[in-house]
Amino acid sequence: MRENGKNPLRFLMLLHRDLALLLPGGRGEAGVLPLLFFLAVAMLYPFAVGPEPELLARTGGGVIWVAALLAAILPLERLVAGDLEAGMFDQLHLRGISEEWAMVSRLFAHWLAFAPLLLLATLPAAALLGLSGETTAIVLLGLLAGTPGLAAVGLIVAALTASLRGGAALAGLMTIPLAVPILIFGAGALARSDTSGLWLTAAISLALAAVAPLAAGGAIRAAREQ
Template sequence: MGRVIAREVRRGFSGPAWLPAAFFLLVAVLVPFAVGPDSRLLARIAAGALWIAALTAALLPIERLIEPDRADGVLDQLFVRGVADESIAAAKVAGHWLSFGPLLLVSAAVGALLLRLPPDQLPRLLLALGIGSLGLAAMAVAVAALTAGLPRAGSLAGLLLLPLAIPLLIFGAAASSDPGSGALLLESAVALLLVAGAPFVAGAAIRASRT
């Protein structure tokens, strides 16, 4: 498992690992141009805008998560060596998050400054994004496994992931801006469910693609 996770992290940083973080910051820069210089308005929409940017950034590397290993026979080799498909999927979730999650949190701190987010909200935003990004990574791996080998898999994966991410997006944005709403607990529950369930969904999809 450790070797698979390390391999996923190396693959993530061997390509344009900065791309999700750069896209995240690009959204943070463009939002003020779209809504105007009103600092109060920017502060009100900052959490939601950053969460939408995080969701979209999680989609960018989705085509490299499962399909290259399926096409090259790496998944079959791991299966022959006794590694369960669910273990492979769990390792890919961990590796995917390690390759984009920390960069996303650093970018979120910069983006929050650009969007005039009140400083007292920044710790809540980073905590909510840290929890939510785990759920996003799990969903990305599960959807990548479900669409592996299909024509236009990247576009199809986006169409599948966006509606599934709506609960996480709602609770995460609420937790980032309202500490007394209890949204952080709901977000944590959704993220935990996704992290626990994604390896089984992805493992079943990998087995189906093998047969």
């Protein structure tokens, strides 16, 4: 029975549903809001610190990173909680699809739903902040390496807080400290002349992405016992 969960066709069906749920314009409530939020931060920053091109170019990369991190928190509210309430994971479990496996699909879908568009939105954001082409490239590469980790942290936190009242606010607070390593190395890559920061970001991301389905699946199972 349990092996059926690893049937690739069934996994694709699961992924298809998760994507339909999470992609902007899909059924999820978050939609494009995180992106607009992300762009709004990039737009507001020059108003707050003044339009000096030198200052903006020096700090803009870091602002994009912080905005990306905060934007990644927005979709967490409905990432797991809705399906937990609806009994989706119970029904999947009875069909031999473990919570961990469901979370692998959710992680892929969550990343696909927010990272590519975030990378795309980084281009206008970089233009608004007057970043050089070289800096923009490092930010983009850093985000490419860091977003899987952000998605993984988000998934773990969303699963942990899914059964709590007011879990969404708590999810935001819990995500930030867990995402700090990604931020340090990802944004830190901007200040270095070599690519070591990017590689470290990618390494952290991979480790988090590997752990996330196990942690999130365990959290869902624990939520059942309440």
